Amino acid sequence: MLSANARREEIYHLAVTTGLASVEELSARFEVTASTIRRDLALLNSQGRLARTYGGAMALGAHPEASLRQRTGEAFEQKHAIARWAAAVIVPGESILLDAGSTVGALAHELQKFEKLSVTTPGLNIMQELADSDRIEVDCIGGRLRSVSQSFVGPLAEAALERMSFDRVFLGADAVTADDGICEADHAQTRLKELMARRGNHVYVLADSTKLGLRPFHAWARLALPWTLVTDDGAEPEQVRKFVDAGIKVELAEVAKTAATGPAADQDHRQGNNPSARPYSVE
Incomplete structure (x- = not known):
């Protein structure tokens, strides 16, 4: 041994x-x-x-950045539990900003059931998810396309965001820590995420539990408080506590619980309730 x-x-x-x-x-x-x-x-x-x-x-350096296609299949249940939590806090008629990425892409899929919503995004996967919905207004942020992440970044995207504001902003992450914020493979991504966060009344970072506390790359987006980390209930308590101690609100989406369906679920969405999530509290 x-x-x-x-x-x-x-x-x-x-x-x-x-x-x-x-x-x-x-x-x-x-x-x-x-x-x-x-x-x-x-x-x-x-x-x-x-x-x-x-x-x-x-x-480090063996696989510098996974493609969006590769990431979509990872932590599938966790990402969709997080997406259900996020969809439940959105109020119909709001203006929201959706980042690119696989977890936020799962949220876009959940939004197809909404009757009225305004969505802005730099992500091609988000556009594809919502393209067939005539009840959701979609604005696309242009710029330089990063093929690996299937999203637009750069000065043109940043300039467009400067003229917008949102009720809620949902950000993805390659990794996230309590002290340094969102970790990404590319500095253009982190600059855009920081600007996104500044344009929202409520900011959420959607990251499954495998991404907490990791530092796979060297580009960081620092987010001003307050913001909310939405992760799954498989998160290690010591990792979650670091975020809570830093003043960050943490919500744990319950992976094992099947999402409600039918009229009761519709009522929950209209009222912003989520029966499949719970806040983390320090005892």
């Missing part, structure tokens, strides 16, 4: 040589629990040696 330090060095070596390591494979290889491996990966990530992924870790 290897010592903890020796095991972590071996995990790092495997990730560097193979590019990717999964929790299940590492747990079986070292004959320790998955929880132990997750703690090892979290420590290696905090040391800047590995980048966490859904279900494992990768060597």
